[in-house]
Amino acid sequence: MAPPKDYTTQSNYAEVKEVARHYELDVDFGRNVIEGYAKVTAEALAPGGRLVLDTRGLSVSRVELLPGRQPLDFNLGQPHKASARLVALALGTALEIHLPSQLAAGEQVVVGVRYATSPDSSALQFLAPSMTAGGAHPYLFSQCQAIHARSMVPCQDTPAVKAPYTAAVRVPAALTALMSAVPQDAGAGAGEGLPGVDEGAAATEGERRTFYFTQKVPIPSYLIALAAGQLESREISPRTRVWSEPSVVDSAAYEFAETARFLDAGESIAGPYVWGRYDLLLLPPSFPYGGMENPCLTFVTPTLLAGDRRRGRGRGKGDCAALTNVVAHEIAHSWTGNLVTNASWADFWLNEGWTVFLERKILGRLQGEKALQFNASRGAMSLQEEVARIGPDHNFTRLVPDLSAGEDPDDAFSRVPYEKGFYFLYYLQGLVGGPSQFEPFVKDYLQHFAFKTLTSDDFKAFFTSYYADKAPDAVSKIDWDAWLYSPGMPPEKNEYDDSLAAAAKDLAVRWHTADVLGVGAEAPAGVGAGDIQGWGSDQALAT
CATH class of the missing domain: 2.60.40.1730 (tricorn interacting facor f3 domain)
Incomplete structure (x- = not known):
């Protein structure tokens, strides 16, 4: 075929x-x-x-x-x-x-x-010494996603x-x-x-x-990555080291010290990690993304060095919102995107939608189910805002956009494949009976398509075959065309536990109503540091 x-x-x-x-x-x-x-x-x-x-x-x-x-x-x-x-x-x-x-x-x-x-070259970023932390040597890094490898x-x-x-x-x-x-x-x-x-x-x-x-695992060209600079490393676990410029490498090692916990959680959900090493490279500030899931060497932004790894440990160790989500997301790519890959950029949701789903599963393992629900709820809000920004009838708000006119996939990238893809998978999970019925499918799906590429039609065929006997009524309810090809918001509505978000909103309202005019009124009665005791920093930022 x-x-x-x-x-x-x-x-x-x-x-x-x-x-x-x-x-x-x-x-x-x-x-x-x-x-x-x-x-x-x-x-x-x-x-x-x-x-x-x-x-x-x-x-x-x-x-x-x-x-x-x-x-x-x-x-x-x-x-x-x-x-x-x-x-x-x-x-x-x-x-x-x-x-x-x-x-x-x-x-x-x-x-x-x-x-x-x-x-x-659109794939290569050469930096003068003055643009590095050390200031003595030049630096180079690549960014090949989506179609920039051809310029390297x-x-x-x-x-x-x-x-x-x-x-x-x-x-x-x-x-x-x-x-x-x-x-x-x-x-x-x-x-x-x-x-x-x-x-x-x-x-x-x-x-x-x-x-x-040597990269023994087959990968697509967009995952070919190169960096060169004055670099040092620190071992933080048997299969992970952190690389960065000498002046910041110790800070990076501190921030990412608990990466192994994310890897272990990922393996418990998705199966064995096949890449051998999982190293991280902290790049100079000009790196334009939060992270890039290059196999064996995730690129991460230095803006994650907040120095507050222990902030808000009530929901889990290492609970800095940006750090936690980025590390969980890039580790999740080790299975979704890197191991199992979308066959074309029109099927990008099979990469990023699945990765957000696995990312939130990892957060749920480490921080509890309410953390997963909190992030899912915020993601739904982000999706709604993104669809409104792009336009509810726009081609790029489809889960599978039409790129047949030769559009650069960079033009189509947005939060839509991430959040609409997650939304669809969460819907399917609920439809077939919840996590206990869906998580075995996740492992079987990843094992079946490991080292391969697939389309949305391939996913549909595998899902319907898998649940044909296990959940036939659920399969019959899915409007695949509406989910995959209709623009705008999803055709069905998911419900999430927003108790963590509600607590943050309630505290924000108390502070706001105490000083509606913004003139510097005194704090509302009864508030104090204890109000956010045990909160994660993502919840605190939501206030």
């Missing part, structure tokens, strides 16, 4: 598909570029004589058939027709590689591509294609390189040196050094 159509890639992944990747990356901070070599192993799904990869802003100097290094003809096409409309967020240009002979279905081919990135490496830049990768990264000797993979010694599966970049000549390291990485 042909894979589903992803309109955000120009690659021919339905004909010839990447099955393994190796990258040589030579980071040039003087020019803000990467000199690269990509070794791509591809397998024919149907007879064909070409391999098409996505690129954006890459200059390609040679393409060769490996292992013999036979030169191959290639075309680096014109920018996609959507480029003028999408400007810097365009779909880019297709790299069409002409193979020396037709491939039979099931046959594999290995090609090498020598290339360089552009200084304005030539690849089939679609979540429909998952492949393992290895890499060798060369940086100035004072810096450390990290990737969304497990570090390796030279020659231990990731090769030795950068022969493709150096064109076979033995390069002298001099003031530079090379780091090696």
Whole structure:
């Protein structure tokens, strides 16, 4: 069966598909570029004589058939027709590689591509020393979601294609390189040196050094991640260390010291953690997100360093609202998104909706059911506000938006796939009998689709088959078209326990009514610090 159509890639992944990747990356901070070599192993799904990869802003100097290094003809096409409309967020240009002979279905081919990135690569953020905490060395980090990997490496830049990768990264000797993979010694599966970049000549390291990485679990291209800077690490558990610049690494280790508890809670709900290590990298302030779920190396914002990890421990250890939710969310991605992946960006709710659901399950395990309900209630409010902002009839408020016109998925991203996706899953849980009936399905779903991609139709088919005998009446009540394809708010209404939110609102009203004019009146009678004793900081922030 042909894979589903992803309109955000120009690659021919339905004909010839990447099955393994190796990258040589030579980071040039003087020019803000990467000199690269990509070794791509591809397998024919149907007879064909070409391999098409996505690129954006890459200059390609040679393409060769490996292992013999036979030169191959290639075309680096014109920018996609959507480029003028999408400007810097365009779909880019297709790299069409002409193979020396037709491939039979099931046959594999290995090609090498020598290339360089552009200084304005949308995936790469080069920072001058003045923009770092230490102020002495430059810094680099990548952000490939959703379709920015093509501006760092030539690849089939679609979540429909998952492949393992290895890499060798060369940086100035004072810096450390990290990737969304497990570090390796030279020659231990990731090769030795950068022969493709150096064109076979033995390069002298001099003031530079090379780091090696292996990611054995198949991942989509948007999860390829790279960082380089003056970095140190601290071990916080047998499988987790925190990385950051030296001046903040101890603060980061303190804040994230209880990460292992989140991992353990995630495994109790979703099954074994398959990635080996779970490390965190605290990035400079210019990192534009709260976190990014790169496998083996979650990127997190330094704004989480609040210094109040013990604030509000009445509902659970480490209960800083931003920290707790971000860590729970990014850990949840280890199963939902990274292990089980949406086949196209139109099905993004299968990534983020599921991740919010698992995130809140983890919070419920650690802080109690009321914490889950509190966050669900706030999420429903956020969804309502987001739908109103975008417009209740807008395509982007559908759980599965139509991206067939070539829209950049970044334009469609909002809270909708997160919160409407969670809302749908919570509805399904209630429909089939509650957590005791739904949580076994969660594990079976994740096991069934592990290492694979799926569409919303695949999810629907699995769910209906799973509950056909267990809850046939429930299955018959689901209006799948309304949930998946209708814009606006969900077609059914969930009910949540909002007692924690109500307590916060009641306290806020007491303070507000004591000083309606805002002139600095005295505090209302009977209030004090004890009013928020045992509250989590998320509840305190809701007042």
